[in-house]
Amino acid sequence: MVKSTCIVAAVLFGLFAAPVSAQDAPTLNIYTYDGFAADWGPGPVLKQGFEAICGGCTVEWIAADSSIGTLRRVQLEGDTTQADIIVGLDTAIAGEARDTGLFADHGLDMSGLNLPQAWTDAQFVPFDYAHFAFVYDTDTVATPPTSFEELIALPDDFKIAVQDPRSATPGLGLVMWIRAAYGDRAPEIWAGLKPHILSVTREWSESYNLFLQGEADMALSYTTSPAYHIIAEGDDTVHAALFSEGHLAQTEVAGILKSSEQQELARQFLDYLTSPDAQKIIPTTNWMLPVIDLGDQLEPTYATLPQPEKTLTVTDAEIAADSKAWIDEMLSAVQ
Structure with missing residues (x-):
């Protein structure tokens, strides 16, 4: 210590x-x-x-x-x-x-x-x-996706809220998470996610509010987000979906x-x-x-919150060399 x-x-x-x-x-x-x-x-x-x-x-x-x-x-x-x-x-x-x-x-x-x-x-x-993750409410989503590919395969009316990587660090984290998990397949993943994206918000709070108001089925947040609802609100229905590809911290x-x-x-x-x-x-x-x-x-x-078995990584050198191109490919895919 x-x-x-x-x-x-x-x-x-x-x-x-x-x-x-x-x-x-x-x-x-x-x-x-x-x-x-x-x-x-x-x-x-x-x-x-x-x-x-x-x-x-x-x-x-x-x-x-x-x-x-x-x-x-x-x-x-x-x-x-x-x-x-x-x-x-x-x-x-x-x-x-x-x-x-x-x-x-x-x-x-x-x-x-x-x-x-x-x-x-x-x-x-x-x-x-904390690890980035999509959160969902068990009252409305009984069986959450367990990978990006499962999410893509859901009907188009299953909606997610994410953040802009140019203004919000979780949004940038999602870009890097998908890159770390899928490499050169990242544009394909973004294209598959496009029909599901309800909104790309400037900040985390905006997209999380879309989830809380029931407009989005899931929002990009953290594996630790359910702790707030449990401790501050006594609500144990908000969970983080764990993906088999692993998660970026x-x-x-x-x-x-x-x-x-x-x-x-x-x-x-x-x-x-x-x-x-x-x-x-x-x-x-x-x-x-x-x-x-x-x-x-x-x-x-x-201690009760499930955590990913696999932590993905992106190096500083990769971020410096390629993050702008990764952001551009995300924006061009979803706009």
């Missing part, structure tokens, strides 16, 4: 340092997506937890409409950005973010993480993950901007983000799996 060195440092600081005045207290500006910073998201609780141990700092969340939006904003602002950290990029766009040259090495020990694959990224620290990450004047404080925050105190917040606020083994501190519902 990752050692939370920031906690020790903060305690020592509190014992031996003079009190920090409000005027001198450092502020950590963090760009993230709106759901993360929302009152019901993990942001407010993480802010409270870190401010309690950082020796008088203030955490400020600055939200964009999506994680892709946070990256685009930093790219526009460059070295003049007020952001110290971005929280909420994912492995599909981390390579692009790294190539901007705007992110610093985190310098933290990631050997204690519990992820589908070993973590070796020098710039980005993971804080949660999305890992969300955080990174420090080189231009930040709060480098050490930013590292302390990333260290805190992978600590047990922070990780136990994630499953019931961001509805994803923790990146460390929480043992009996993990909400028991998660």
Whole structure:
């Protein structure tokens, strides 16, 4: 398990340092997506937890409409950005973010993480993950498809809602999932899916609402999405369909901007983000799996959720070389 060195440092600081005045207290500006910073998201609780141990700092969340939006904003602002950290990029766009040259090495020990694959990224620290999946309601879909090909074979009035890969990371994840599963057959799969696509929405929330309102039979989401309905609503009818091809995992990450004047404080925050105190917040606020083994501190519902037997992968090199072409072939097939 990752050692939370920031906690020790903060305690020592509190014992031996003079009190920090409000005027001198450092502020950590963090760009993230709106759901993360929302009152019901993990942001407010993480802010409270870190401010309690950082020796008088203030955490400020600055939200964009999506994680892709946070990256685009930093790219526009460059070295003049007020952001110290971005929280909420994912492995599909981390390579692009790294190539901007705007992110610093985190310098933290990631050997204690519990992820589908070993973590070796020098710039980005993971804080949660889940596999992409289509969710359905057992009240309306008695027998869900168990592969993309089974989905394609269903009558055309069986509808799915997906997201635009240019604006939503799940939409980009679906493009990569189909590529990882089918390779050069991906355009054929997209052509088969076209009659079933009710809508390609800008963001995840829009397509998920189409599913919740009964307009779509399934929506692209995560294997962990049923946990929300079980824990928050007492509803066990929402399930994730597991596909025989395997599933692609999305890992969300955080990174420090080189231009930040709060480098050490930013590292302390990333260290805190992978600590047990922070990780136990994630499953019931961001509805994803923790990146460390929480043992009996993990909400028991998660142990009941079926998970894929096979995790598919796409390398950073493949994403950098081919993701634009993959997006173009998806858009041309479904439009």
